[in-house]
Amino acid sequence: MKRILMLAKKEIIQLLRDKRMLPLVFVAPLLQLILFGYVVQTEVKHIGVVLADNDRTAESRIITEKFTNTGYFEIEQRVNGESQITKYIRSGQATLGLIIPKGYQSSIKNGRTAELMLVLDGSDANIGLQAQQYAAGIIAARSQEIMNHKLNSIKAITSRISTVESRVRVWYNPDLKSVNFMVSGLIGMILTVITTILTSVAIVKERERGTLEQLIVTPIKRWELILGKILPFVVISFIEVGLIISTGMLWFGVPFKGNILLLLALCVAFLFTTVGQGLLVSTVSRTQHQAQMTAWFFMMPAVMFSGFIFPIENMPKIIQLVTYLVPLRYFLVIVRGIFLKGVGMEALWDQALILTLLGILIFGVSVFRFQKRFAD
Amino acid sequence: MSKTNGSYEKSIVVDGLTKKFVGFTAVDGISFDVRRGEIFGFLGPNGSGKSTTIRMLCGILEPSGGNASVLGIDVAAHPEEIKQRIGYMSQKFSLYDDLTVIENLDFYGGIYGLKNDHLAGRKDFVLEMAGLKGREHELAANLSTGWKQRLALGCAIIHEPEMVFLDEPTGGVDPVSRRNFWEMLYHMAETGTTLFVTTHYMDEAEHCHRLGFIYQGKMIALGTPDQLKQQHMRGEVIEIAIDTSQEALRAVVGAPGVDEAYFYGATIHAKVGSVKRDMPAVGKHLKSLGFKGFSVQSVQPSLEDVFVNLIQDTR
Ligand SMILES: Nc1ncnc2c1ncn2[C@@H]1O[C@H](COP(=O)(O)OP(=O)(O)OP(=O)(O)O)[C@@H](O)[C@H]1O
Ligand SMILES: [Mg+2]
Numbered sequence: 001m002k003r004i005l006m007l008a009k010k011e012i013i014q015l016l017r018d019k020r021m022l023p024l025v026f027v028a029p030l031l032q033l034i035l036f037g038y039v040v041q042t043e044v045k046h047i048g049v050v051l052a053d054n055d056r057t058a059e060s061r062i063i064t065e066k067f068t069n070t071g072y073f074e075i076e077q078r079v080n081g082e083s084q085i086t087k088y089i090r091s092g093q094a095t096l097g098l099i100i101p102k103g104y105q106s107s108i109k110n111g112r113t114a115e116l117m118l119v120l121d122g123s124d125a126n127i128g129l130q131a132q133q134y135a136a137g138i139i140a141a142r143s144q145e146i147m148n149h150k151l152n153s154i155k156a157i158t159s160r161i162s163t164v165e166s167r168v169r170v171w172y173n174p175d176l177k178s179v180n181f182m183v184s185g186l187i188g189m190i191l192t193v194i195t196t197i198l199t200s201v202a203i204v205k206e207r208e209r210g211t212l213e214q215l216i217v218t219p220i221k222r223w224e225l226i227l228g229k230i231l232p233f234v235v236i237s238f239i240e241v242g243l244i245i246s247t248g249m250l251w252f253g254v255p256f257k258g259n260i261l262l263l264l265a266l267c268v269a270f271l272f273t274t275v276g277q278g279l280l281v282s283t284v285s286r287t288q289h290q291a292q293m294t295a296w297f298f299m300m301p302a303v304m305f306s307g308f309i310f311p312i313e314n315m316p317k318i319i320q321l322v323t324y325l326v327p328l329r330y331f332l333v334i335v336r337g338i339f340l341k342g343v344g345m346e347a348l349w350d351q352a353l354i355l356t357l358l359g360i361l362i363f364g365v366s367v368f369r370f371q372k373r374f375a376d
Numbered sequence: 377m378s379k380t381n382g383s384y385e386k387s388i389v390v391d392g393l394t395k396k397f398v399g400f401t402a403v404d405g406i407s408f409d410v411r412r413g414e415i416f417g418f419l420g421p422n423g424s425g426k427s428t429t430i431r432m433l434c435g436i437l438e439p440s441g442g443n444a445s446v447l448g449i450d451v452a453a454h455p456e457e458i459k460q461r462i463g464y465m466s467q468k469f470s471l472y473d474d475l476t477v478i479e480n481l482d483f484y485g486g487i488y489g490l491k492n493d494h495l496a497g498r499k500d501f502v503l504e505m506a507g508l509k510g511r512e513h514e515l516a517a518n519l520s521t522g523w524k525q526r527l528a529l530g531c532a533i534i535h536e537p538e539m540v541f542l543d544e545p546t547g548g549v550d551p552v553s554r555r556n557f558w559e560m561l562y563h564m565a566e567t568g569t570t571l572f573v574t575t576h577y578m579d580e581a582e583h584c585h586r587l588g589f590i591y592q593g594k595m596i597a598l599g600t601p602d603q604l605k606q607q608h609m610r611g612e613v614i615e616i617a618i619d620t621s622q623e624a625l626r627a628v629v630g631a632p633g634v635d636e637a638y639f640y641g642a643t644i645h646a647k648v649g650s651v652k653r654d655m656p657a658v659g660k661h662l663k664s665l666g667f668k669g670f671s672v673q674s675v676q677p678s679l680e681d682v683f684v685n686l687i688q689d690t691r
Contacts, residue, residue: 002486002489003486003487003489006483006486006487007487010472010475010479010483013474013475013479014472014474014475017474018474209468209470209472209473210466210467210468210469210470211470211471211472213431213436213466213470214464214466214470214531215487216434216435216436217434217435217436217459217462217463217464218459218484218487218488219456219459219460219487219488219489220487
């Protein structure tokens with residue numbers, strides 16, 4: 001036990017003296033948080049719309065106004081045919097094409113389903129998805145209005161029909177405020193980056209300098225060595241989590257709805273996967289530089305395929321299958337669930353179970369490899 | 377230093393020790409032993425297998441074959457048991473550059489499980505011995521090579537090991553520091569510590585009690601420095617003080633009676649069957665080729681001569 005603490009203490013002294021690593025560990029995550037926070041906040045408003053109103057009726061004007069009134073959308077261009085829509089979206093001048101077909105109003109009047117056509121630029125999936133959600137919300141709200149209106153007129157004729165009241169609500173993230181989504185996601189991202197890179201670099205550094213060999217001839221046990229090296233980074237990770245959560249809450253006003261202890265406990269399960277990755281990286285890297293490169297190589301899929309930035313449901317089927325192997329995928333569901341929805345274990349047990357199994361698997365394999373590759 | 381365990385006779389007993397890496401044998405069935413309290417010098421050219429042997433003896437590498445016991449314990453079977461009782465100073469001076477002198481000592485002391493009072497006493501002893509008093513709070517990175525080397529030794533012996541392995545401890549260190557360092561080694565040997573040292577310096581080899589010479593993974597000579605000079609030097613040596621050019625070397629090699637010739641410091645050494653018979657002929661030969669201003673004299677073969685000779689014989 002004393003040896004583990006000795007090693008952990010040494011590791012912390014070294015980290016505090018490392019002019020390159022220290023900012024990476026403490027400043028970068030906050031910068032990232034603030035940056036991401038603002039990027040998503042500003043981008044998501046004023047989505048450019050190119051409008052083809054082929055109906056030119058009162059009803060078509062109403063729906064157009066609904067779009068612009070929210071502040072999320074701005075009409076960039078009005079065009080005549082649908083063919084022109086593509087042009088504006090291609091050139092990036094607009095993200096959304098809204099096509100109101102001829103006969104839109106008469107369909108509504110005659111009680112048939114009226115159709116609106118939306119063309120969405122999916123190249124930035126985040127904005128695309130947001131735009132889609134906003135648009136769907138607006139349209140749903142309008143159709144609700146129309147329905148209520150109709151029900152009211154029916155009621156006037158016969159009082160036997162009671163009012164049907166139903167409202168479309170956007171759950172969990174009522175303002176569709178994407179910063180909430182981001183802050184919670186960043187917890188997973190930053191834990192991944194910090195622990196994977198720090199663990200692998202800290203070990204490879206010792207191998208590179210020959211101090212690992214020096215440690216092998218001391219009576220320290222291998223599990224003591226592994227624990228001693230990992231412990232400080234786990235502690236640091238928890239500090240980071242606290243930092244991110246409090247910044248997210250205080251700065252961006254993200255509500256924390258769930259149980260913090262549950263979140264921290266599941267963080268541990270997640271850390272097994274990332275620290276395991278770090279160990280694994282250390283067994284295949286000879287230099288610190290190699291370790292960093294390899295660590296990034298491991299983390300790219302985490303970013304790409306976890307749903308952190310690109311929603312999984314927008315991915316091709318094959319890629320969706322790949323995402324099941326990415327631990328961050330499960331952790332993001334957990335963090336967002338606890339953070340934004342305030343749900344507990346009863347809703348997350350399956351994610352937590354898979355995450356824990358993945359953690360045991362990855363950590364076990366890497367400890368095994370680490371033992372074998374200890375010396376050379 | 378107190379020696380608690382007296383249950384072994386020889387500090388190291390090695391029999392047929394072998395290490396194979398993929399497709400290549402780095403250490404090839406070597407056998408030797410090291411007595412208690414002696415300084416054993418382990419010599420050999422680059423890549424001959426010195427570090428590999430040491431790493432097997434310290435339990436870092438697993439041998440591919442043969443037996444090795446250190447302090448009476450089989451290193452392959454029980455590598456953990458010897459660790460508390462040996463010290464190892466690797467070829468790289470494995471210190472933590474970003475820790476201070478005292479932090480390095482504290483760390484290794486803690487890892488070896490030394491308790492407060494004992495650790496304080498040992499740190500004091502090591503700082504004194506290494507002449508690092510007053511520099512406790514300097515970063516190891518800022519020490520010059522000579523000091524680093526002494527600190528590395530200090531870290532390796534903080535737990536008072538009975539046996540210390542030193543892998544090229546004086547590589548890249550200036551002559552004065554080398555001398556200081558060897559004085560520390562003598563002192564340790566006097567107090568009963570067994571030392572196993574690899575080196576490239578022949579003057580250091582002269583100071584060892586016994587030597588082993590390894591070449592291409594095989595032990596090709598073993599004995600005291602004097603024994604080696606007597607047993608492995610067939611013929612005698614003459615020293616030619618001449619400009620050390622390839623041209624001059626070729627001329628000496630071509631002289632009658634010369635078995636082989638090689639650069640030796642700023643001179644050329646030539647091995648001949650008999651100094652009396654061959655030395656004048658060498659001088660004459662060089663003059664006839666137009667060399668001027670050189671001198672030829674007979675010298676006692678040094679260890680270096682012995683080793684050049686040994687290597688030539690093996691080829
Ligand atoms: N892990 C390894 N895998 C493969 N080959 C190795 C390994 N370690 C050492 N070798 C090779 O084994 C041979 C002996 O190496 P070793 O380090 O023991 O030599 P050495 O006598 O210590 O040399 P030097 O004087 O340069 O330190 C070298 O050819 C080296 O390249
Ligand atoms: Mg070596």
